[in-house]
Amino acid sequence: MDYKTARNFLIAQGKALEAQKNPDAFLIRLKQGQPPIPGQLTSILLALKIVFDAAKESSTLERELVSALYQLALESHLLFEAGRDRGVEWPPLLKEDLGRVRRAVGSIFSGQ
Template identity: 50%
Template structure:
């Protein structure tokens, strides 16, 4: 996966779903549905590629920051709201959301981990 593909993937999974794509990560969580198999792995890979591609960039663009915010904060809020509403999430989704948030934070900080 190259930088542009990774960046577009993050947008399609959060703020700019592709037309006819009801299966974006964010939209599934909003509907109280778990991510589709492989979706979290693809998100983590995209986040790592974006991180590596932004190593020498002094500032992040607003759209990317919005996508990172959705992935790191709003996804967690939807997960917790779903739990309170009785949604049965996959057992590893909590840990997956922590890994996604850590990767998003790494992009913002400019250092991995």
């Protein structure tokens, strides 16, 4: 996966609640109380690593990407908690994976 592909993928996954175009987007699935598609979180984490590596070379990030990253980090956790409160039985490692997403986004923002 190259930077452009990773960027576009993260934007599609992170801005899905606004666009509502892709019913299989990560945040849409969480909102519906459905687990991620197998491999979806792995792809998100890989894309975050690629963006992190590219962002180390830059002092700025584009607004659309930042918005998508923020949504992935914050909304995924909120949707997970809301689902759990409604009685959704999430996959056992989903909470830990969402923590990895938050940490990866934090690393992109901090550069560390």
